Amino acid sequence: MRTASIKPGADRELKNYTSFGQTLRNSLTMAYRGLLKIKRTPEQLFDVTLQPIIFTLMFTYIFGGAISGDVLSYLPVIIPGILVQTVITTSMVTGVQLREDMDKGVFDRFKSLPIARIAPLAGALLADTIRYTIATVLTFVMGYIMGYRPDGGLGHVAIAALLVIVCSWSISWIFAFFGVIARTASSVQGISMLVLFPLTFLSNAFVPVDTMPNWLQWFVKINPISHLVTAVRDLANHGTVGWDLGISLIGAAVIVAIFAPITVRAYMRRT
Amino acid sequence: MDHVYKKLEPGNSEWAVEARGLVKSFGNFRAVDGVDLNVRTGSIYGVLGPNGAGKTTTIRMLATLLRLDSGSARIFGHDVVKESQIIRQLIGVTGQYASVDESLSATENLIIFSRLLGLGRAESRKKAGELLEEFGLTEAAKRPLKNFSGGMRRRLDLAASLIAQPPLLFLDEPTTGLDPRTRAQMWDTIRRLVNTGSTVLLTTQYLEEADQLADRIAVIDHGRVVAEGTSDELKASVGTSSLQLKVQNPLDLEVARKTVEQVLDIRSNVSHEAGKITAPLVNADRATDVLNALREAGVHLAEMSVQKPTLDEVFLTITGNGITEDATSSSSKSKEAEVASV
Numbered sequence: 345m346r347t348a349s350i351k352p353g354a355d356r357e358l359k360n361y362t363s364f365g366q367t368l369r370n371s372l373t374m375a376y377r378g379l380l381k382i383k384r385t386p387e388q389l390f391d392v393t394l395q396p397i398i399f400t401l402m403f404t405y406i407f408g409g410a411i412s413g414d415v416l417s418y419l420p421v422i423i424p425g426i427l428v429q430t431v432i433t434t435s436m437v438t439g440v441q442l443r444e445d446m447d448k449g450v451f452d453r454f455k456s457l458p459i460a461r462i463a464p465l466a467g468a469l470l471a472d473t474i475r476y477t478i479a480t481v482l483t484f485v486m487g488y489i490m491g492y493r494p495d496g497g498l499g500h501v502a503i504a505a506l507l508v509i510v511c512s513w514s515i516s517w518i519f520a521f522f523g524v525i526a527r528t529a530s531s532v533q534g535i536s537m538l539v540l541f542p543l544t545f546l547s548n549a550f551v552p553v554d555t556m557p558n559w560l561q562w563f564v565k566i567n568p569i570s571h572l573v574t575a576v577r578d579l580a581n582h583g584t585v586g587w588d589l590g591i592s593l594i595g596a597a598v599i600v601a602i603f604a605p606i607t608v609r610a611y612m613r614r615t
Numbered sequence: 616m617d618h619v620y621k622k623l624e625p626g627n628s629e630w631a632v633e634a635r636g637l638v639k640s641f642g643n644f645r646a647v648d649g650v651d652l653n654v655r656t657g658s659i660y661g662v663l664g665p666n667g668a669g670k671t672t673t674i675r676m677l678a679t680l681l682r683l684d685s686g687s688a689r690i691f692g693h694d695v696v697k698e699s700q701i702i703r704q705l706i707g708v709t710g711q712y713a714s715v716d717e718s719l720s721a722t723e724n725l726i727i728f729s730r731l732l733g734l735g736r737a738e739s740r741k742k743a744g745e746l747l748e749e750f751g752l753t754e755a756a757k758r759p760l761k762n763f764s765g766g767m768r769r770r771l772d773l774a775a776s777l778i779a780q781p782p783l784l785f786l787d788e789p790t791t792g793l794d795p796r797t798r799a800q801m802w803d804t805i806r807r808l809v810n811t812g813s814t815v816l817l818t819t820q821y822l823e824e825a826d827q828l829a830d831r832i833a834v835i836d837h838g839r840v841v842a843e844g845t846s847d848e849l850k851a852s853v854g855t856s857s858l859q860l861k862v863q864n865p866l867d868l869e870v871a872r873k874t875v876e877q878v879l880d881i882r883s884n885v886s887h888e889a890g891k892i893t894a895p896l897v898n899a900d901r902a903t904d905v906l907n908a909l910r911e912a913g914v915h916l917a918e919m920s921v922q923k924p925t926l927d928e929v930f931l932t933i934t935g936n937g938i939t940e941d942a943t944s945s946s947s948k949s950k951e952a953e954v955a956s957v
Contacts, residue, residue, distance in 0.1 A: 351780065351782070351812075356704065356705070356782075357699070358693075358704050358705070359704075360697075360698050360699075360700045360701045362700065363698060366733075369730075369733075370731055373727060373730040373731050373732075376727070376730075377716070377719070377727050380718075380719055380723055381716075381718050381719070384718050384719065384759065385718060445951070448716070448717060449710055449712045449713055449714040449715070450714050450715055450716045451714075452680060452708070452710050452714045452718075453708065453714040453715070453728070453775065454731075455679075455680055456678050456679065456703060456706065456707075456708040457681060457703060457728070457731055457732065458700055458701075458703035458704040458732070459731050459732075463731075526848075542859045557660075
């Protein structure tokens with residue numbers, strides 16, 4: 345046992361706030377914890393590995409002929425669509441895993457430590473970007489194998505990939521919120537699906553918008569997912585940056601600005 | 616920025632914990648119903664009570680893990696509600712269920728907690744190594760926690776609470792479920808911690824544990840403090856000694872109980888399975904009166920003894936609860952623990 349005596353409470357320098365620097369450091373440490381967990385249980389990467397491969401193959405060969413005449417000319421349409429759909433679906437898992445994680449005793453310790461309150465949440469979400477990266481890379485690789493040659497070039501494809509990862513991270517705050525307020529992991533999955541399906545399918549991800557009835561076009565055009573898909577298409581296929589990129593980033597920022605504070609508050613209140 | 620750095624007034628550091636009228640309800644159930652606690656700096660304070668008495672809820676409120684419904688609490692003079700972030704820099708909490716990360720190894724757990732507490736990369740590694748050695752976990756350091764025994768988990772949990780060397784430690788039932796040898800080791804560790812200047816507030820359902828470790832004890836039942844004092848004071852409050860009788864014929868038990876209560880004018884405790892009656896005895900001479908009365912009633916005794924009271928009797932007298940099967944077996948278990956550690 346150590347012989348040095350414990351410094352009495354009265355002699356310590358204490359502060360009743362957490363600085364921005366500390367918040368960042370705490371979040372990065374929590375992200376490191378998330379990465380260690382992924383390393384320990386690699387089977388939780390099954391979904392982000394298989395889903396891009398299966399979905400890309402399936403959708404391209406099913407819809408390709410019907411929508412664009414042949415598979416090859418459908419690829420520039422479907423790959424950005426599939427990419428957004430897959431990666432955002434992946435972000436749903438964040439909420440489910442957060443719920444499971446929070447039920448463990450270790451979250452009691454995180455709460456009792458003098459760390460930034462947001463860190464356990466932000467760290468978990470940050471670690472999940474590795475999942476989005478895997479899904480993104482695999483989707484592009486699958487597209488390439490099937491003959492997709494984006495005209496925007498590698499640089500713009502990389503920017504598009506980054507855009508999708510950033511937006512998915514933002515959207516994962518919504519699922520994190522469900523994760524914090526829900527009682528069980530399976531109910532998180534249920535609520536999230538309900539949000540996710542209309543958002544990803546009622547968009548321009550798979551089919552041209554002008555084939556839809558007018559009332560549906562109205563929704564599809566305001567759906568933020570459509571703007572994200574368009575932004576990715578612009579970048580990857582033409583190497584251009586449009587207004588859709590701006591809308592996507594603003595939308596992402598708004599989601600974080602709303603959901604990060606209410607998620608942290610719900611997390612603090614939960615006992 | 617000066618105003619955010621606060622130093623305590625020296626006068627305040629006498630008390631590690633001052634809690635007044637703590638209340639916490641869950642729905643209609645009042646888990647904690649007006650608890651007052653004063654814990655002197657540098658002491659071991661035991662909070663003793665049966666399952667569901669409100670011990671854990673009390674600790675969780677003091678450790679900023681639960682909001683207070685009403686009342687107030689100060690840790691080293693700092694308000695638990697208003698200065699929660701300061702409180703977290705002064706305390707270590709070891710939960711009833713080990714609060715460590717199951718999916719990681721022992722070393723990884725300690726490194727992550729160290730990093731969160733602001734230690735550098737190399738420092739964290741060094742600290743983790745030191746603590747693992749101190750708690751005899753070096754060999755298991757790299758193994759995932761899934762394969763850890765309950766005792767190892769508890770040790771790791773305590774080690775994690777000691778990273779920042781907090782001046783106040785909350786230990787929620789630190790030895791529940793541990794085997795006698797591990798329990799004795801845990802007691803040693805707690806005593807040594809206090810010798811280095813730490814203050815410990817521990818909860819326990821083992822009377823023996825409170826008797827062995829705690830300088831002062833608060834007995835909690837139904838969310839209220841029903842008695843408070845040193846172990847000796849509590850024992851003295853129920854009489855100087857106790858009379859124990861065992862009847863030959865179990866059918867005589869009820870007659871014997873009535874006789875004893877009549878003569879001594881006091882409530883007694885009856886253990887039907889063992890055919891035993893235990894009653895507090897203010898004056899040892901009164902034992903003779905009881906024996907005479909029992910002979911007149913025609914009750915034959917198998918055993919009879921006069922003993923100094925144990926905390927068990929204190930507890931039963933104060934809480935007025937019949938002793939449950941659970942409590943009986945656990946307190947006798949803790950006696951075995953004592954024997955084993957001697």
